[in-house]
Amino acid sequence: MITDTLQNLGRYRGIHPNLDTAIRWLATHDVAALPNGRTDVDGDRVFLNVMDADLRPAGDAAFEVHRRYADLQLDLTGGERWGWADSAAPQGAPDAQKDIGFLTGPEQAAGVLGGGRFVLFLPGEPHKPSCLAPGCTHLRKAVVKIEMR
Template sequence: MITDTLDRLGAYYCLGGSLGRALEFLASRPLDALPEGRTDIDGDDAFLLVQSRETRPSSEEPFETHRKYADIHITLEGEEWMGYAPEADLEPLSGYSSEKDCRTYSGDGVFFRGGPDRFFLFFPWDGHKGCISMGAGGRVRKIVVKAALEGR
Protein backbone atom coordinates (compact mmCIF):
# COMPACT_ATOMS: atom_id res chain seq x y z
CA MET A 1 0.00 0.00 0.00
CA ILE A 2 1.09 3.53 -0.75
CA THR A 3 -0.68 6.63 0.50
CA ASP A 4 0.41 10.15 -0.31
CA THR A 5 -0.92 13.53 -1.39
CA LEU A 6 -2.15 14.13 -4.94
CA ASP A 7 0.51 16.77 -5.59
CA ARG A 8 3.10 13.97 -5.34
CA LEU A 9 1.54 11.64 -7.95
CA GLY A 10 4.52 12.30 -10.24
CA ALA A 11 6.87 10.65 -7.76
CA TYR A 12 5.21 7.32 -8.58
CA TYR A 13 5.27 7.40 -12.40
CA CYS A 14 8.36 5.21 -12.06
CA LEU A 15 6.06 2.29 -11.22
CA GLY A 16 5.55 2.17 -14.98
CA GLY A 17 3.15 0.20 -17.14
CA SER A 18 -0.59 0.67 -16.75
CA LEU A 19 -0.11 1.94 -13.22
CA GLY A 20 2.27 4.68 -14.35
CA ARG A 21 -0.10 5.67 -17.18
CA ALA A 22 -3.02 5.82 -14.72
CA LEU A 23 -1.05 8.04 -12.34
CA GLU A 24 -0.07 10.37 -15.19
CA PHE A 25 -3.72 10.54 -16.29
CA LEU A 26 -4.83 11.50 -12.78
CA ALA A 27 -2.17 14.19 -12.50
CA SER A 28 -3.06 15.77 -15.84
CA ARG A 29 -6.68 16.85 -15.28
CA PRO A 30 -9.10 18.26 -12.72
CA LEU A 31 -10.44 15.16 -10.97
CA ASP A 32 -13.67 16.71 -9.74
CA ALA A 33 -14.71 17.30 -13.38
CA LEU A 34 -14.64 13.59 -14.29
CA PRO A 35 -18.10 12.19 -15.11
CA GLU A 36 -19.86 9.48 -13.10
CA GLY A 37 -19.21 5.96 -14.34
CA ARG A 38 -16.30 4.48 -16.25
CA THR A 39 -13.59 6.45 -18.04
CA ASP A 40 -11.01 4.49 -20.03
CA ILE A 41 -7.37 5.41 -19.59
CA ASP A 42 -5.83 2.48 -21.49
CA GLY A 43 -8.79 0.19 -22.32
CA ASP A 44 -9.17 -2.70 -19.89
CA ASP A 45 -5.55 -2.28 -18.74
CA ALA A 46 -6.31 0.99 -16.94
CA PHE A 47 -9.65 2.64 -16.30
CA LEU A 48 -11.38 4.56 -13.57
CA LEU A 49 -14.82 4.51 -12.03
CA VAL A 50 -16.34 7.65 -10.53
CA GLN A 51 -18.99 6.56 -8.07
CA SER A 52 -21.21 7.89 -5.31
CA ARG A 53 -21.82 5.62 -2.36
CA GLU A 54 -22.98 5.64 1.23
CA THR A 55 -20.33 4.95 3.86
CA ARG A 56 -20.83 2.04 6.23
CA PRO A 57 -19.35 0.81 9.50
CA SER A 58 -16.24 -1.31 9.03
CA SER A 59 -18.06 -4.37 10.41
CA GLU A 60 -20.45 -4.27 7.43
CA GLU A 61 -17.78 -4.21 4.72
CA PRO A 62 -15.28 -7.04 4.03
CA PHE A 63 -11.67 -6.57 3.07
CA GLU A 64 -10.86 -7.48 -0.53
CA THR A 65 -7.84 -8.33 -2.65
CA HIS A 66 -7.37 -8.62 -6.40
CA ARG A 67 -5.11 -10.62 -8.68
CA LYS A 68 -5.08 -8.61 -11.89
CA TYR A 69 -5.53 -4.99 -10.85
CA ALA A 70 -4.00 -2.52 -8.45
CA ASP A 71 -6.53 0.00 -7.09
CA ILE A 72 -6.09 3.73 -6.61
CA HIS A 73 -8.76 5.34 -4.38
CA ILE A 74 -9.37 9.07 -4.20
CA THR A 75 -12.19 10.65 -2.17
CA LEU A 76 -13.60 13.64 -4.06
CA GLU A 77 -16.45 14.66 -1.74
CA GLY A 78 -17.57 13.60 1.72
CA GLU A 79 -15.67 11.69 4.37
CA GLU A 80 -14.54 8.10 4.07
CA TRP A 81 -11.99 5.97 5.82
CA MET A 82 -9.86 3.39 4.01
CA GLY A 83 -8.98 0.10 5.71
CA TYR A 84 -5.76 -1.82 5.07
CA ALA A 85 -4.38 -5.18 6.23
CA PRO A 86 -1.80 -7.53 4.73
CA GLU A 87 -3.56 -10.39 2.97
CA ALA A 88 -1.67 -12.89 5.17
CA ASP A 89 -3.33 -11.38 8.29
CA LEU A 90 -6.88 -11.89 6.97
CA GLU A 91 -9.29 -14.83 6.99
CA PRO A 92 -10.84 -15.69 3.58
CA LEU A 93 -14.62 -15.32 3.30
CA SER A 94 -14.87 -16.32 -0.36
CA GLY A 95 -12.92 -17.94 -3.13
CA TYR A 96 -11.39 -15.80 -5.84
CA SER A 97 -13.85 -14.61 -8.51
CA SER A 98 -12.06 -14.06 -11.82
CA GLU A 99 -15.18 -12.31 -13.15
CA LYS A 100 -14.98 -9.66 -10.41
CA ASP A 101 -11.19 -9.97 -9.87
CA CYS A 102 -11.92 -10.13 -6.16
CA ARG A 103 -11.61 -12.27 -3.06
CA THR A 104 -13.17 -11.14 0.23
CA TYR A 105 -11.84 -11.48 3.78
CA SER A 106 -12.63 -10.79 7.42
CA GLY A 107 -10.17 -9.51 9.96
CA ASP A 108 -8.72 -6.42 11.56
CA GLY A 109 -6.72 -3.68 9.93
CA VAL A 110 -5.68 -0.08 10.25
CA PHE A 111 -7.72 2.84 8.92
CA PHE A 112 -6.75 6.08 7.22
CA ARG A 113 -8.94 9.09 6.55
CA GLY A 114 -9.46 9.80 2.87
CA GLY A 115 -9.75 13.26 1.41
CA PRO A 116 -9.66 15.21 -1.84
CA ASP A 117 -5.93 15.90 -1.46
CA ARG A 118 -4.86 12.29 -0.86
CA PHE A 119 -4.67 8.99 -2.73
CA PHE A 120 -4.37 5.36 -1.67
CA LEU A 121 -2.70 2.77 -3.90
CA PHE A 122 -3.44 -0.84 -3.07
CA PHE A 123 -1.53 -3.63 -4.78
CA PRO A 124 -3.24 -6.97 -5.50
CA TRP A 125 -1.89 -8.50 -2.29
CA ASP A 126 -3.09 -5.63 -0.07
CA GLY A 127 -6.33 -6.28 1.79
CA HIS A 128 -8.38 -3.10 1.65
CA LYS A 129 -11.86 -1.69 2.10
CA GLY A 130 -13.29 1.71 1.31
CA CYS A 131 -16.40 3.75 2.03
CA ILE A 132 -16.00 3.18 5.76
CA SER A 133 -17.56 5.53 8.32
CA MET A 134 -16.15 6.19 11.77
CA GLY A 135 -19.35 7.53 13.25
CA ALA A 136 -22.36 8.82 11.39
CA GLY A 137 -22.43 7.59 7.80
CA GLY A 138 -22.68 9.84 4.80
CA ARG A 139 -22.43 10.02 1.06
CA VAL A 140 -19.07 10.08 -0.70
CA ARG A 141 -18.14 10.70 -4.30
CA LYS A 142 -14.92 8.95 -5.19
CA ILE A 143 -12.64 7.64 -7.88
CA VAL A 144 -11.46 4.04 -8.03
CA VAL A 145 -8.80 3.40 -10.65
CA LYS A 146 -8.10 -0.15 -11.85
CA ALA A 147 -4.61 -0.63 -13.31
CA ALA A 148 -3.54 -4.07 -14.54
CA LEU A 149 -0.17 -5.24 -13.32
CA GLU A 150 1.91 -7.09 -15.89
CA GLY A 151 3.04 -10.55 -14.89
CA ARG A 152 0.25 -11.11 -12.35
Protein backbone atom coordinates in the same frame (compact mmCIF):
# COMPACT_ATOMS: atom_id res chain seq x y z
CA MET B 1 -0.27 -0.03 0.14
CA ILE B 2 0.85 3.53 -0.47
CA THR B 3 -0.88 6.61 0.87
CA ASP B 4 0.18 10.19 0.27
CA THR B 5 -1.07 13.53 -1.02
CA LEU B 6 -2.10 13.96 -4.65
CA GLN B 7 0.60 16.61 -5.12
CA ASN B 8 3.17 13.84 -4.47
CA LEU B 9 1.61 11.25 -6.81
CA GLY B 10 4.34 11.80 -9.41
CA ARG B 11 6.93 10.46 -6.94
CA TYR B 12 5.57 6.96 -7.61
CA ARG B 13 6.45 6.88 -11.31
CA GLY B 14 8.57 3.90 -12.24
CA ILE B 15 6.78 1.32 -10.09
CA HIS B 16 4.87 -0.03 -13.10
CA PRO B 17 4.26 1.32 -16.64
CA ASN B 18 0.47 1.26 -16.19
CA LEU B 19 0.76 3.26 -12.97
CA ASP B 20 2.83 5.77 -14.92
CA THR B 21 0.00 6.00 -17.48
CA ALA B 22 -2.52 6.66 -14.69
CA ILE B 23 -0.31 9.32 -13.08
CA ARG B 24 0.17 11.16 -16.40
CA TRP B 25 -3.57 11.02 -17.14
CA LEU B 26 -4.56 12.27 -13.67
CA ALA B 27 -2.15 15.21 -14.03
CA THR B 28 -3.98 16.44 -17.15
CA HIS B 29 -7.66 15.66 -16.43
CA ASP B 30 -10.26 16.89 -13.95
CA VAL B 31 -11.60 13.68 -12.44
CA ALA B 32 -14.29 15.59 -10.51
CA ALA B 33 -15.83 16.73 -13.81
CA LEU B 34 -16.32 13.16 -15.07
CA PRO B 35 -19.75 11.53 -15.02
CA ASN B 36 -20.38 8.51 -12.81
CA GLY B 37 -19.37 5.23 -14.39
CA ARG B 38 -16.35 3.91 -16.23
CA THR B 39 -13.89 6.11 -18.11
CA ASP B 40 -11.23 4.35 -20.17
CA VAL B 41 -7.71 5.71 -20.02
CA ASP B 42 -5.88 2.81 -21.72
CA GLY B 43 -8.53 0.13 -22.33
CA ASP B 44 -8.54 -2.61 -19.70
CA ARG B 45 -5.00 -1.71 -18.61
CA VAL B 46 -6.01 1.58 -16.94
CA PHE B 47 -9.54 2.84 -16.37
CA LEU B 48 -11.46 4.55 -13.64
CA ASN B 49 -14.85 4.24 -12.05
CA VAL B 50 -16.48 7.37 -10.63
CA MET B 51 -19.30 6.70 -8.18
CA ASP B 52 -21.44 7.99 -5.37
CA ALA B 53 -21.15 5.79 -2.29
CA ASP B 54 -22.93 5.48 1.02
CA LEU B 55 -20.34 4.75 3.68
CA ARG B 56 -20.55 1.78 6.06
CA PRO B 57 -19.21 1.03 9.53
CA ALA B 58 -15.69 -0.40 9.28
CA GLY B 59 -16.52 -3.18 11.72
CA ASP B 60 -19.27 -4.46 9.41
CA ALA B 61 -17.16 -4.38 6.25
CA ALA B 62 -15.24 -7.30 4.76
CA PHE B 63 -11.85 -6.77 3.23
CA GLU B 64 -11.66 -7.00 -0.55
CA VAL B 65 -8.68 -8.17 -2.55
CA HIS B 66 -7.78 -8.08 -6.24
CA ARG B 67 -5.24 -10.19 -8.13
CA ARG B 68 -5.04 -8.36 -11.47
CA TYR B 69 -5.59 -4.70 -10.60
CA ALA B 70 -4.28 -2.14 -8.14
CA ASP B 71 -6.87 0.34 -6.79
CA LEU B 72 -5.88 4.01 -6.68
CA GLN B 73 -8.65 5.57 -4.58
CA LEU B 74 -9.47 9.30 -4.62
CA ASP B 75 -12.32 11.04 -2.80
CA LEU B 76 -13.87 13.79 -4.89
CA THR B 77 -16.29 15.04 -2.20
CA GLY B 78 -16.31 14.12 1.47
CA GLY B 79 -13.90 11.67 2.96
CA GLU B 80 -13.84 7.96 3.77
CA ARG B 81 -12.04 5.73 6.21
CA TRP B 82 -10.09 2.82 4.76
CA GLY B 83 -8.55 -0.22 6.39
CA TRP B 84 -5.69 -2.49 5.35
CA ALA B 85 -4.41 -5.89 6.45
CA ASP B 86 -1.27 -7.82 5.66
CA SER B 87 -3.28 -11.06 5.61
CA ALA B 88 -6.86 -12.24 6.10
CA ALA B 89 -8.94 -15.39 5.72
CA PRO B 90 -10.97 -15.92 2.53
CA GLN B 91 -14.75 -15.53 2.71
CA GLY B 92 -15.93 -17.81 -0.06
CA ALA B 93 -14.37 -18.24 -3.47
CA PRO B 94 -13.00 -15.19 -5.31
CA ASP B 95 -14.65 -14.06 -8.54
CA ALA B 96 -11.81 -14.15 -11.07
CA GLN B 97 -13.96 -12.58 -13.80
CA LYS B 98 -14.63 -9.49 -11.64
CA ASP B 99 -11.16 -9.65 -10.03
CA ILE B 100 -12.47 -9.56 -6.47
CA GLY B 101 -12.42 -11.73 -3.41
CA PHE B 102 -13.62 -11.03 0.12
CA LEU B 103 -11.78 -11.76 3.36
CA THR B 104 -12.06 -11.38 7.12
CA GLY B 105 -9.41 -10.59 9.70
CA PRO B 106 -7.96 -7.82 11.82
CA GLU B 107 -6.87 -4.45 10.44
CA GLN B 108 -3.20 -3.59 10.66
CA ALA B 109 -3.53 -0.01 9.37
CA ALA B 110 -6.23 2.54 8.62
CA GLY B 111 -6.54 6.09 7.38
CA VAL B 112 -8.94 8.73 6.10
CA LEU B 113 -9.07 10.04 2.53
CA GLY B 114 -10.31 13.40 1.32
CA GLY B 115 -8.44 16.67 1.51
CA GLY B 116 -6.21 15.90 -1.48
CA ARG B 117 -5.00 12.47 -0.33
CA PHE B 118 -4.94 9.12 -2.15
CA VAL B 119 -4.40 5.50 -1.24
CA LEU B 120 -3.04 2.86 -3.61
CA PHE B 121 -3.83 -0.76 -2.79
CA LEU B 122 -1.67 -3.19 -4.75
CA PRO B 123 -2.84 -6.61 -5.98
CA GLY B 124 -3.06 -9.12 -3.14
CA GLU B 125 -3.48 -6.49 -0.41
CA PRO B 126 -6.67 -6.90 1.66
CA HIS B 127 -8.37 -3.51 2.01
CA LYS B 128 -11.65 -1.99 3.24
CA PRO B 129 -12.72 1.11 1.31
CA SER B 130 -15.86 3.21 1.76
CA CYS B 131 -16.07 3.15 5.54
CA LEU B 132 -17.59 5.88 7.70
CA ALA B 133 -15.31 8.80 8.48
CA PRO B 134 -15.97 11.52 11.08
CA GLY B 135 -18.71 13.80 9.75
CA CYS B 136 -19.20 11.89 6.47
CA THR B 137 -21.75 9.24 5.55
CA HIS B 138 -21.80 9.68 1.74
CA LEU B 139 -19.22 10.72 -0.83
CA ARG B 140 -18.32 10.88 -4.48
CA LYS B 141 -15.13 9.03 -5.33
CA ALA B 142 -13.00 7.70 -8.14
CA VAL B 143 -11.21 4.37 -8.21
CA VAL B 144 -8.48 4.09 -10.82
CA LYS B 145 -8.02 0.44 -11.79
CA ILE B 146 -4.43 -0.27 -12.82
CA GLU B 147 -3.51 -3.63 -14.29
CA MET B 148 -0.31 -4.80 -12.62
CA ARG B 149 0.47 -8.14 -14.34
